Every structure is written in structure tokens, then in C-alpha cells.
Amino acid sequence: MTVATLPPSRRGASQRRRAPEIIEAAALVFAQRGFHGATTQDIADVLGIRQASLYYYVSSKEAALELVCLRGVEGFFEAGKAIAARPDPAREKLSLLIISHLSPMLDRGNFVKVFLNERQHLPAESRRRIGRWSRGLERIFEQVIDEGVAAGEFRAGLDARLVTLAVLGMCNAASSWYLKENKGVPAIAAEFSRLVIDGMATRPAKRPPKRR
Amino acid sequence: MTVATLPPSRRGASQRRRAPEIIEAAALVFAQRGFHGATTQDIADVLGIRQASLYYYVSSKEAALELVCLRGVEGFFEAGKAIAARPDPAREKLSLLIISHLSPMLDRGNFVKVFLNERQHLPAESRRRIGRWSRGLERIFEQVIDEGVAAGEFRAGLDARLVTLAVLGMCNAASSWYLKENKGVPAIAAEFSRLVIDGMATRPAKRPPKRR
DNA sequence: AAGTTATTCTATAGCTCGATAGATGGAATT
DNA sequence: AATTCCATCTATCGAGCTATAGAATAACTT
Numbered sequence: 386m387t388v389a390t391l392p393p394s395r396r397g398a399s400q401r402r403r404a405p406e407i408i409e410a411a412a413l414v415f416a417q418r419g420f421h422g423a424t425t426q427d428i429a430d431v432l433g434i435r436q437a438s439l440y441y442y443v444s445s446k447e448a449a450l451e452l453v454c455l456r457g458v459e460g461f462f463e464a465g466k467a468i469a470a471r472p473d474p475a476r477e478k479l480s481l482l483i484i485s486h487l488s489p490m491l492d493r494g495n496f497v498k499v500f501l502n503e504r505q506h507l508p509a510e511s512r513r514r515i516g517r518w519s520r521g522l523e524r525i526f527e528q529v530i531d532e533g534v535a536a537g538e539f540r541a542g543l544d545a546r547l548v549t550l551a552v553l554g555m556c557n558a559a560s561s562w563y564l565k566e567n568k569g570v571p572a573i574a575a576e577f578s579r580l581v582i583d584g585m586a587t588r589p590a591k592r593p594p595k596r597r
Numbered sequence: 598m599t600v601a602t603l604p605p606s607r608r609g610a611s612q613r614r615r616a617p618e619i620i621e622a623a624a625l626v627f628a629q630r631g632f633h634g635a636t637t638q639d640i641a642d643v644l645g646i647r648q649a650s651l652y653y654y655v656s657s658k659e660a661a662l663e664l665v666c667l668r669g670v671e672g673f674f675e676a677g678k679a680i681a682a683r684p685d686p687a688r689e690k691l692s693l694l695i696i697s698h699l700s701p702m703l704d705r706g707n708f709v710k711v712f713l714n715e716r717q718h719l720p721a722e723s724r725r726r727i728g729r730w731s732r733g734l735e736r737i738f739e740q741v742i743d744e745g746v747a748a749g750e751f752r753a754g755l756d757a758r759l760v761t762l763a764v765l766g767m768c769n770a771a772s773s774w775y776l777k778e779n780k781g782v783p784a785i786a787a788e789f790s791r792l793v794i795d796g797m798a799t800r801p802a803k804r805p806p807k808r809r
Numbered sequence: 810a811a812g813t814t815a816t817t818c819t820a821t822a823g824c825t826c827g828a829t830a831g832a833t834g835g836a837a838t839t
Numbered sequence: 840a841a842t843t844c845c846a847t848c849t850a851t852c853g854a855g856c857t858a859t860a861g862a863a864t865a866a867c868t869t
Contacts, residue, residue, distance in 0.1 A: 543788070637828090
């Protein structure tokens with residue numbers, strides 16, 4: 386083989402090794418203080434480096450925001466699409482969508498929070514790019530709901546759009562309190578699923594008790 | 598009587614007549630760009646006055662934020678308390694709470710939005726003061742829910758805290774989309790109430806069909 | 810060890826923004 | 840007409856922030 390030393394075009398092979406660490410710090414700071422409330426100095430302090438050193442990794446503060454937001458949405462849409470494609474009943478799929486929507490809070494909470502609250506401050510270009518994912522995910526919820534209505538699983542006449550916005554609002558809000566409240570993601574997801582599917586009311590004296 | 602001309606301490610009687618207009622402009626700008634993203638120049642532009650003239654009405658940008666936030670919560674708590682005190686069944690009260698929580702969006706949307714998204718940037722002092730109202734309102738929801746469970750109206754075992762956070766999240770999210778979506782507040786409130794009380798699911802072959 | 814590449818540093822330019830001070834003009838009061 | 844008060848204006852200070860330029864060090868390769 387003629388792989389003498391190394392493909393000459395990528396000798397160093399890995400540059401900016403700390404890059405992920407840098408955007409993680411940016412996510413933390415943006416989540417705490419908001420994009421405009423945060424300074425690049427704040428981010429540098431978290432990393433223990435000088436403010437100017439950040440620019441070795443990131444071309445601008447806004448670019449950092451975009452990277453953080455991207456990690457905040459990536460996966461959501463793909464995961465959602467996979468769930469919607471399953472052959473399961475709609476109620477099952479909706480539950481899975483809720484779980485899938487809450488899970489990233491565990492390992493990427495700051496990224497999600499920044500995506501939800503700060504994406505409006507992205508430059509128009511990248512905001513549109515990221516908004517596409519958002520709307521895609523909304524459509525997935527709506528489709529699953531419509532499907533459930535068509536199959537008779539869900540009430541006829543319910544407004545799929547409003548229900549979608551309700552469920553997403555409910556889930557997204559979790560990013561702002563899930564650290565303070567001491568509930569695990571599975572417990573939250575279970576309660577939420579049950580809430581939107583079965584509601585809070587006791588069935589008026591008619592649970593399905595095996596049929597006696 | 599010696600009230601010769603006028604109570605000397607308040608001769609002019611009404612000063613800063615435009616004050617409400619000024620904080621309305623602040624609410625608009627804070628809602629659009631966020632507290633730190635907004636400049637006092639932006640606010641002045643909306644009013645058609647010079648940036649420095651704002652300081653005749655407001656002692657600082659942060660003070661303006663507090664005024665906006667105050668108008669964003671005021672009323673919520675009082676209205677909620679009145680509803681909780683009614684003799685109606687819990688499901689009825691919960692519906693009213695949802696309506697009451699969505700209504701301010703009509704005439705004070707920007708104030709509510711700013712309260713929800715920007716209160717974190719208030720100086721510690723006023724943030725605590727405002728946080729008290731917030732928590733009070735949460736407690737009202739929780740109590741009504743607990744009450745409903747105790748009365749057998751709501752499922753036993755549901756987590757009042759999580760349900761409260763779900764309902765509030767759902768309602769609060771509306772502040773970010775109710776302008777774009779073309780739904781009236783009553784329609785939204787009705788769909789949301791029905792959702793959390795009855796759920797989406799069709800009753801599993803056992804609506805109360807008169808009993809056959 | 811020498812050379813090269815990767816990473817961080819110092820220093821600072823260039824803005825923008827919040828806030829203050831004091832002047833100006835108009836309206837109301839006497 | 841003279842006086843007082845309200846509202847807005849002009850001008851500017853000083854601080855803080857993003858971003859750039861180029862030097863200095865650390866790490867790696869040969």
C-alpha cells in the first residue's frame with residue numbers, strides 16, 4: 386500500500402480538539418443568562434481561558450449560538466420521524482413522541498433550553514435553517530394525532546394543531562423546571578402521556594373492569 | 598378652611614402623564630428583542646422621542662423591566678384566588694383558571710410575554726418580589742387539583758404538581774404563538790380544558806350511551 | 810534537537826450602550 | 840406679563856463588549 390506516512394491533506398488529523406468543550410460552555414452560559422445577557426468573557430471564565438482565545442474555536446458569538454442551537458434540535462426531528470413511521474397505534478406513538486421529546490433534557494438540557502429561548506436571536510439565515518426542523522417536528526405530532534382521530538383512537542373533532550401546540554408547550558416548559566423539581570424524565574413522560582391521552586377526570590363510573 | 602390655592606405638595610396634580618405609554622413601549626420592545634437585546638434607543642424610537650428623554654419617566658432600564666413584569670402578573674393571582682374560592686366543582690374551576698390564565702394575552706400580551714421570558718433578568722430584589730406571585734398561582738392550581746382528586750372528580754394518584762406544571766406550560770406557551778395562529782382565546786381555552794380534563798382518547802367503547 | 814503545527818496569550822481598536830447634566834421651549838398659573 | 844412647572848432636547852462621559860493582530864508557548868513529528 387502506498388499510504389506512506391499519512392494522507393498529506395490531513396496531517397494533523399484532529400484540530401481544535403477542545404471544540405466540543407467550548408460549545409458546551411457556551412450552552413451553559415447562554416442557558417443561564419440568555420444570549421445577549423451573556424458575555425464571551427463569561428464563557429471564557431467557565432473554561433479557564435482568556436476571552437480572546439475563544440475566537441480560535443468560534444468565528445463569532447452568533448456562530449457559537451448557532452452551534453449550540455443545532456445540537457439542541459438535532460436528533461429531535463429524526464427520532465420523531467422514526468417513531469411516526471412505526472406500525473403502532475397512535476396513542477402508543479404519541480407516548481413515544483413525548484418521551485423522545487423529554488429525553489434530551491437529561492444529557493443536553495442546556496442545549497435544548499438555549500434552542501427554545503434564544504433561537505430568535507440568530508441571524509435571519511440560520512434562524513430559518515433551524516426553524517425548518519422545528520416546523521417539521523410539529524407536523525409529525527399533527528400527523529400522528531390526525532391518524533389517531535382517523536383510526537377512532539382519539540376523539541373526533543379535536544383540533545390537531547392546538548393539541549400539538551399544547552403538548553409541545555407542556556414538554557418544552559419542562560426545560561425550565563426539570564432541574565428544580567425532583568422528578569425523573571420517565572415519571573414526567575408517563576404523567577404527561579396519561580394526562581393528554583386519558584385526561585384527569587375519572588371515567589363517569591365506567592372504567593373497563595374486564596367486563597363482568 | 599385654609600386650603601387657599603391647592604394642597605401645596607401636589608400643585609401640578611398629575612405628572613408624567615405619558616408614563617403608561619412609556620412602559621407600553623418598553624413592553625413591546627422587550628417582548629420583541631428580549632431585555633438585553635433591546636436598547637433604550639429602541640424604546641425611544643417607538644415613542645418618537647430621544648433616548649435620554651426616557652429617563653424623565655424611568656430611573657433605569659431595569660426599573661422599566663420591573664414595571665412591565667408587574668403589569669404582566671398583576672391580576673393573575675387575584676383572579677385565580679377568586680376562582681379557587683368558588684363553590685363550583687373542581688373541573689369547572691380548572692376550566693375557569695385556564696380561561697383566566699389565557700385572557701390577558703388579548704390586551705396585555707407583551708407584558709405577559711416579558712414577564713414569562715425576561716423576569717430572570719430582574720435584579721434579585723424585585724425578582725423575588727415577583728416570584729412570590731408566581732408561586733402563589735402555582736399553589737392555587739395545585740389546590741384545585743388536589744380538591745378534585747379528593748372529591749373523586751379527578752383520577753386518584755395523579756401528581757398535582759406535575760399536572761400544574763403541565764397546564765401552566767401549555768398555557769404560557771400560548772404567549773409565543775397566539776399571534777401567529779388564528780385562534781381566538783375562547784377556542785384555545787376550550788380545547789385546552791377539554792384536553793386536560795377528558796383527554797384525547799375516545800372512551801374505550803364505553804361512552805355513557807344511556808346504558809343500553 | 811529541530812522544525813512544525815496547535816493552542817493560548819497580551820494588547821488594543823472600535824463600538825455601542827446606559828446614564829447624567831444642564832439647556833430649551835411650551836403650557837399653565839397667578 | 841411674569842413666574843413656575845412639565846416635558847423634551849443636546850451633548851457627552853465612562854464602562855463594557857466583540858473582535859482582530861500578532862507574539863508566545865505547548866505539543867507533536869521526524
